[in-house]
Amino acid sequence: MRGSQSSFPGTSRQPPDGSPVQRSPTQHAGAALPDPAPIGLDVVFPAAMAGLAIGLVKDRAALVALLVGCGSAVAAALVIDPSAAIMIGGLLGPLAGLALFRRRA
Numbered sequence: 001m002r003g004s005q006s007s008f009p010g011t012s013r014q015p016p017d018g019s020p021v022q023r024s025p026t027q028h029a030g031a032a033l034p035d036p037a038p039i040g041l042d043v044v045f046p047a048a049m050a051g052l053a054i055g056l057v058k059d060r061a062a063l064v065a066l067l068v069g070c071g072s073a074v075a076a077a078l079v080i081d082p083s084a085a086i087m088i089g090g091l092l093g094p095l096a097g098l099a100l101f102r103r104r105a
Contacts, residue, residue: 053066054066060100061097061098061100061101062097064096064097064100065093065094065096065097065098066093066097067093068092068093068096068097069089069090069092069093069094069096070089070093071089072085072088072089072092072093073085073086073088073089073090073093074089076088076089
C-alpha cells in the first residue's frame with residue numbers, strides 16, 4: 001500500500017488531519033542514544049544471537065537447521081530484502097533440520 005498513511009503511532013508520517021504525531025517515552029529515550037556503529041556496538045546483538053544458536057546445536061539436524069537458516073537468510077538479505085531474509089531463514093532452516101530428522105528416523 002504505497003502512498004497510504006501509516007496507522008502506527010510514533011511513525012514519522014503525519015496523520016491525515018495534520019496534527020503532530022505523539023511519541024512514547026521509549027521513543028524519546030531511544031532518540032537520545034548515539035549511533036552504536038561508530039563504537040562497534042552494532043555487532044553485539046548478532047554476536048550474542050550467534051553464541052546462543054551455537055550453544056543449542058546438539059545433533060546433526062540442529063546443525064543443518066542452523067547452517068541452512070543462516071545461509072538462506074544471508075543470501076536473501078543480499079538478493080531480496082533484509083526484513084524478508086529473517087522470515088526466509090527462520091522458515092527454511094527448521095524445515096531443513098526437520099527433513100533430515102525425518103529421513104533418519
